Amino acid sequence: MNQIIPHHQTITKVKVPPSKSYAQRAILAASLGESPMQIKNVGNSEDVRHITSLAKQLGALVEKQDQSLMITGRINSPESELNIGESGLGCRLIGPIAGVLLKDYKIIGEGSILDRSMAPFLTILPQIGLKCHLNKNKLPARISGFAQGGEINIDGSMSSQYLSGLLMTLPLLNEKSNVKVANLTSRPYIDITLDVLRKFNIQIEEPQPENFIINGTQNYQLKQAYTVEGDYSGASIWMVHGALKKGIQINGLNPLSVQGDKAMLIALKKAGVNYEWVNDTLTIYKSIIQPFNFDATNCPDLFPSLVVLAAAAKGTSTFLGVNRLSNKESDRGLVLQEEFTKLGLNIQLKGNQMVINGTGGLKGGKINAHNDHRIAMAGAIAAALTNEGAIEIIGKECTSKSYPEFWEDFDLD
Template sequence: MEFFVTANTKIKKVYSTPSKSFAQRAILAATLSKKTSTISNIGTSDDVKNMLKIAAQLGAKVEIFEDTVKIKGLQKKVKSKLNCGESGLGLRITTIIGTALSENYTVNGKGSLLKRSMIDFNSIMKELQLEIISNDNFLPISISGKVKGGHLTIDGSNSSQYLTGLLLLLPTLAENSTIIVKHLKSKPYIDITIELLNKFGIKIRHKNYEKFVIKGNQKYNLTDELIIENDYSEAANWMVYGAINKGIKIEGLNKNSVQADVMMLKALKAAEIKHKWKKGDLSIKKSKPSPFKFDATDCPDLFPPLVILAASAKGLSKISGVNRLINKESNRGIVLAKQFGKLGLEIEIVNDVMLIYGTGTLESGSIHSNNDHRIAMAGAIAASLTKKGIKIEKAEAVKKSAPHFWQNFQ
């Protein structure tokens, strides 16, 4: 699918989409509960749909009512072959919590997930005293053995999602557990996990994100309906849109969110862009962005909108954290440089830093999303910096996280 975005769009107000980060974790937590959990504002992104399918594969009874789901976990035998679709979070968490539900199963995926390295699972499964067989460190992978808690040490430098899987798993085991985490990245995503677990009655203590203490024999129990909060990752694109157009109002965001991408507000400040909250809505004022420096190590999903923000400013902007982009839907750093280079934007990557030489404008033309939802959304926002607009190939990639994104342009 191709989508053409004109240079002179006039979008004054958008409603943010549900957070798939919260929704996916909530679905798996409900899968580990013997009681029925009600989750609303679940969203219709491909990743959430995949996670609901995973819940059923893990033995849960899943009922869907428009934007609400009822999940009763631990009802059926876990399937021996699990498929996570293209959800990286689904893969990393499912592979780990599946060890509590089955002593022998295989995990597979499709699309870009087949190209992601599974090498980190080798050390994690060894810590859990389980056997793992992979396809030369790629999918499919098979896990066997009886999982036990205890003292674990993991490396968190590549992704925090492995730790999230362990935090979901370990409270269900008989043993008390301690996790020592080295070089943890994306700490806000662990805040999301812990906040979500608290809602299900699971208690976890940690010391500076380096030592996590988890009691065993805890029970998942959601006592009230859980309403999923809306997503700062998609909203970050609209923040940039508002700054380089005539402003915008974004409805439905949680001002006090622990989401990693709430950091976009600090990036806006660094670029001298003003915003304000009023009655729960976020308003971005039309601004003249300034070149900026920003560390996106803990919020790597912000790179695409940050690149467009940097392109709108005249001068050199520097964004660190590029090493976090290698194992995404695409090698996102390289794709950003290549695709927006087609529009005349000069991007240079030096070690862990991306240098963007902004001119305030971009050339009209065509970019390819590389089936990466965040590249597609950033391309749409970038059209405002051109004279004639931008054509985006593989624009349907947005379905992964924000299926209604293109409706705002129609």
């Protein structure tokens, strides 16, 4: 399906969706406990639905109550074939976690996840006693053995999600574990994992950076309902929209969040955008955008929003972290270059660097979302920069992966 966004479309108030990064971790954490736990504000994104399905496949009883889930873990026997849908995080978390509950299991997926490498499993899982077989480094994954703790060394340069999977698994094992990580990228996502684990009564020590000490025989527990905080990734789209149009009030964010995409506020300051907080409401003011430089290595999901912001500036902006974009829902760096060229924006990719030569405006046109939710949303807000004409998004439905209410919030049919 396609979506046409007129250049005059203006939104001045919005509530952001729940963070799927937090929601997915919390749902799995609850499924690993043995007492009922309530997760509030989970949202309706595809990734959350996939993780909820995984919780059930692992044997949890899941009852939906409006925007909440009541989860009781280990009620039923886990399934030996686990379908992670298109959730990359779900795959990398469930790889080791299922080894606590099953001796032999298979991980399958759907859509774009089948084209993404899972090669790190081949070096990580054997260190906790699990054998793994992949199809040319991709799914399906066949895993067997008995998970056990101990001394573990991993390379964190491919994705921090593999480390998150270990951090959620190792507390359940009998042995004490010592995990040492080299070349860790996306550290903020590990901080999200640790934040969720603390809420579920799991203790992990970090005596030195990237060295994690985990005692075994811990139990996942909640003293009260867990509420998922708002998503900075989705909010970044509205931040740019507000700065380019008439300003915007964004509700539902945690000002003290450890989400890596909160760094969008740093990028806004660099670009000359003014904003202020009142409790959990962030107000972005219409601003004159200046060229800026920004390191997005630890927040690669911000690239699409950053590209639109840089397009609004007259001059050259430079971003680092392009090497983090090739294993997303699309090869996001190349797709941004290809699709925004159609709108008149000059984007150059130089190794790990993206250089954007902004002119302060874009022309209307048609772009393909490439089944990438963040490309579709960036294309929508890019319409704010067209002096005339609209932008048409091919494949608008992909926004359901992280933000199913996006087009409704954009006040479009």
